[in-house]
Amino acid sequence: MSYKVKLYHLYPDAMNLYGDMGNVIALAKRCQWRDIEFEVVDVKIGDSVDFSDADIIYMGGGQDRGQKIIQNDLAKRKTEIQGWIESGVVSLTICGGFQLFGKYFKTAEGEEIRGIEVFDTVTTAGDKRLIGNVVVDVSAATAKWAQKFRFKNLENPTATLVGFENHSGLTKLGPNTEPLGTVVSGYGNLGDGGYEGGWYKNAIGTYLHGSLLPKNPWLADHMIAVALMNRYGSPIPLDNLDDKLEEAAHKAAIERAKTAKTLSI
Amino acid sequence: MKFLAILVGKLAALATRLTKTGSGTTLPGLMAEKIEPQIIRKIAERLKYGVIVVTGTNGKTTTSKMLVEILSEEGYTVLHNPSGSNLTRGIASALIHSVNIFGTGLEADIAVFEVDEATMPEATTKLRPRAVLLTNLFRDQLDRYGELDKTAAIIGNSLRGFSEMTTILNADDPLVSSLAKYSEGEVVYFGVEDQGITTDSGLAMDSKDCIACGHELVYEERYLGHLGKWHCENCKEKRQKPLVSASSIKVSPFVSKFELALPKENLKVEMPIPGLYNVYNALAAATAATVTGVGAPAISHTLRNCEAAFGRMELIEVEGKKIMVLLIKNPTGANQALSAIYSDGKPKKVGLFLNDNFADGTDVSWIWDIDFEYFKIAGSEFVASGIRGEDMALRLKYAGVDKKNYKLEKDINLATKELAKKLKKDEIGYLLPTYTAMIEIRNNFTVKSDELCNMGKVTKRGL
Numbered sequence: 001m002s003y004k005v006k007l008y009h010l011y012p013d014a015m016n017l018y019g020d021m022g023n024v025i026a027l028a029k030r031c032q033w034r035d036i037e038f039e040v041v042d043v044k045i046g047d048s049v050d051f052s053d054a055d056i057i058y059m060g061g062g063q064d065r066g067q068k069i070i071q072n073d074l075a076k077r078k079t080e081i082q083g084w085i086e087s088g089v090v091s092l093t094i095c096g097g098f099q100l101f102g103k104y105f106k107t108a109e110g111e112e113i114r115g116i117e118v119f120d121t122v123t124t125a126g127d128k129r130l131i132g133n134v135v136v137d138v139s140a141a142t143a144k145w146a147q148k149f150r151f152k153n154l155e156n157p158t159a160t161l162v163g164f165e166n167h168s169g170l171t172k173l174g175p176n177t178e179p180l181g182t183v184v185s186g187y188g189n190l191g192d193g194g195y196e197g198g199w200y201k202n203a204i205g206t207y208l209h210g211s212l213l214p215k216n217p218w219l220a221d222h223m224i225a226v227a228l229m230n231r232y233g234s235p236i237p238l239d240n241l242d243d244k245l246e247e248a249a250h251k252a253a254i255e256r257a258k259t260a261k262t263l264s265i
Numbered sequence: 266m267k268f269l270a271i272l273v274g275k276l277a278a279l280a281t282r283l284t285k286t287g288s289g290t291t292l293p294g295l296m297a298e299k300i301e302p303q304i305i306r307k308i309a310e311r312l313k314y315g316v317i318v319v320t321g322t323n324g325k326t327t328t329s330k331m332l333v334e335i336l337s338e339e340g341y342t343v344l345h346n347p348s349g350s351n352l353t354r355g356i357a358s359a360l361i362h363s364v365n366i367f368g369t370g371l372e373a374d375i376a377v378f379e380v381d382e383a384t385m386p387e388a389t390t391k392l393r394p395r396a397v398l399l400t401n402l403f404r405d406q407l408d409r410y411g412e413l414d415k416t417a418a419i420i421g422n423s424l425r426g427f428s429e430m431t432t433i434l435n436a437d438d439p440l441v442s443s444l445a446k447y448s449e450g451e452v453v454y455f456g457v458e459d460q461g462i463t464t465d466s467g468l469a470m471d472s473k474d475c476i477a478c479g480h481e482l483v484y485e486e487r488y489l490g491h492l493g494k495w496h497c498e499n500c501k502e503k504r505q506k507p508l509v510s511a512s513s514i515k516v517s518p519f520v521s522k523f524e525l526a527l528p529k530e531n532l533k534v535e536m537p538i539p540g541l542y543n544v545y546n547a548l549a550a551a552t553a554a555t556v557t558g559v560g561a562p563a564i565s566h567t568l569r570n571c572e573a574a575f576g577r578m579e580l581i582e583v584e585g586k587k588i589m590v591l592l593i594k595n596p597t598g599a600n601q602a603l604s605a606i607y608s609d610g611k612p613k614k615v616g617l618f619l620n621d622n623f624a625d626g627t628d629v630s631w632i633w634d635i636d637f638e639y640f641k642i643a644g645s646e647f648v649a650s651g652i653r654g655e656d657m658a659l660r661l662k663y664a665g666v667d668k669k670n671y672k673l674e675k676d677i678n679l680a681t682k683e684l685a686k687k688l689k690k691d692e693i694g695y696l697l698p699t700y701t702a703m704i705e706i707r708n709n710f711t712v713k714s715d716e717l718c719n720m721g722k723v724t725k726r727g728l
């Protein structure tokens with residue numbers, strides 16, 4: 001039997017800052033290397049799109065302008081996307097995408113950009129830009145995912161994510177969204193080195209660019225595994241890939257987070 | 266007071282050179298400026314033909330260099346900040362070097378200063394330039410400046426309040442073009458008029474939506490990233506007609522040919538440097554020269570003999586093999602370098618050296634916007650290196666490069682030798698380093714860039 005994963009890429013033009021396209025490339029390659037068909041549907045402003053065949057919904061980061069441009073179009077899709085996330089569809093949103101999957105983002109000018117309330121989060125512009133390499137300990141989240149999905153790639157007890165943050169928005173989590181992890185080095189959601197990102201059901205939001213998934217292949221595989229389980233109704237074992245280079249890049253990023261300076265301007 | 270400031274500046278320059286603590290380009294300015302904050306303005310005011318400021322993301326160093334050479338050819342004595350020290354203090358140092366300790370006897374009569382985007386407000390206030398040239402705005406060093414729109418606003422605001430100043434804008438860049446509204450003086454444009462060089466590479470489009478209304482822009486031609494012939498169907502914003510334009514562009518790995526349309530004259534130009542981005546640099550420099558009143562002969566003569574600026578393009582010799590070094594610092598620049606390298610459609614041996622020091626940009630995410638998937642790289646061999654060499658190797662792996670065709674060697678010197686070893690006799694290698702990796706290569710291998718022009722000529726004959 002041949003398997004398939006279908007990703008819906010929200011606003012690939014307006015929301016692709018800082019190389020976030022790398023996440024889609026990583027998912028595509030890690031499916032193709034396992035002979036899993038991977039299909040991408042680009043969702044642009046005004047497109048009439050039915051998400052009922054979506055396994056993964058993805059949105060990258062964007063500038064404030066990009067976020068303003070898409071907010072009305074995204075608002076029209078709010079009920080539909082919320083419904084699919086509620087039913088367990090996998091989702092990854094980065095930076096500006098993460099902010100817009102929350103309740104609202106209040107810009108430095110006091111303008112409120114509406115989000116679609118997948119996450120119980122509110123974001124307000126801070127007075128500094130938080131910039132630098134980030135390492136996040138996500139073992140609390142993966143422990144919970146491991147109880148629900150018995151995937152091999154979740155068995156690592158010291159699960160970390162590495163990436164690069166560059167944001168001025170500060171994102172506060174409400175009771176219905178859990179933090180993705182705690183910051184080992186970097187600023188995190190509130191700029192205080194506390195927690196980073198958020199998750200709800202199978203939706204994950206984070207500030208990490210990098211791109212995120214190529215250097216954190218276990219997360220890419222987790223997303224693919226859940227997507228396959230949703231589509232085919234039972235766990236589909238994923239072939240092991242040679243991830244030596246991915247692991248080396250992960251380690252190098254952790255090393256760099258220790259030595260390179262971070263900036264807040 | 267001024268005497269003291271200039272003296273201190275001169276002594277500091279001497280001290281930095283003697284103690285080898287630096288190249289002597291910023292410290293003197295820093296010290297002199299501390300003593301008299303007005304010093305830049307006062308010295309700049311004495312330049313008979315004023316100051317031209319060059320800014321933008323890509324190409325400002327090469328464009329400045331071309332403009333300096335054109336103006337010199339025309340007979341001006343040109344002052345500039347050549348050491349890549351492009352902050353206001355570097356400018357102060359350049360100005361101080363050019364005067365004697367009494368602050369008199371300034372030899373230069375015109376200045377060309379390359380200024381970082383973020384330094385523009387300080388630069389226009391202090392230098393009161395006769396012209397500001399804006400090459401383009403691409404995403405670059407975002408970790409330093411925040412977001413592109415904010416950079417544009419900073420530059421825009423720096424143009425306000427100078428009714429005597431000419432603003433020279435890239436017509437093909439919608440974001441740059443939108444800055445005309447800030448200018449209170451004359452605005453002129455340069456741009457490409459060509460149907461044969463359209464790209465369909467989808468990555469690294471930094472500015473796809475209308476600045477005025479947010480509607481997606483329509484491109485009749487797209488040349489490079491978001492540069493092209495654009496218009497908005499919603500609000501009728503459109504590309505402005507250029508005063509100086511380039512057409513019939515042909516690029517190869519070593520030369521660029523094009524027709525340059527000046528207001529009164531058309532020139533056929535053949536430059537010994539490759540890539541559409543260098544055509545844009547030449548176009549920008551020719552426009553600034555035209556605005557200054559320089560005639561066609563000086564422009565034509567200079568462009569035929571021009572070289573890329575320091576480190577932007579070099580030829581090094583490694584164990585008897587020749588390697589062309591092209592600096593990369595953002596996805597658009599890297600895509601342009603690759604498009605020049607692959608313009609003959611043949612497989613190549615390429616080094617990709619990625620550092621993430623402050624001068625390189627500490628965020629390496631941008632390599633995922635290099636459009637490896639677009640270029641015909643099948644059969645090419647790659648060496649990835651640098652502090653973030655793993656990230657670069659990973660990018661190649663995910664671009665579908667066969668495992669046997671890429672290699673990770675973290676050490677820059679060993680990686681350079683590794684690349685040389687792969688080359689057959691007389692085969693040219695290509696090396697794309699970020700800034701601090703380029704400096705390391707320059708420090709360790711023999712630079713033979715004077716041979717680049719000859720290679721261009723040899724290739725021309727071969728074509």
Ligand SMILES: [Zn+2]
Nearest residue numbers: 475478497500
């Ligand atoms: Zn418009």
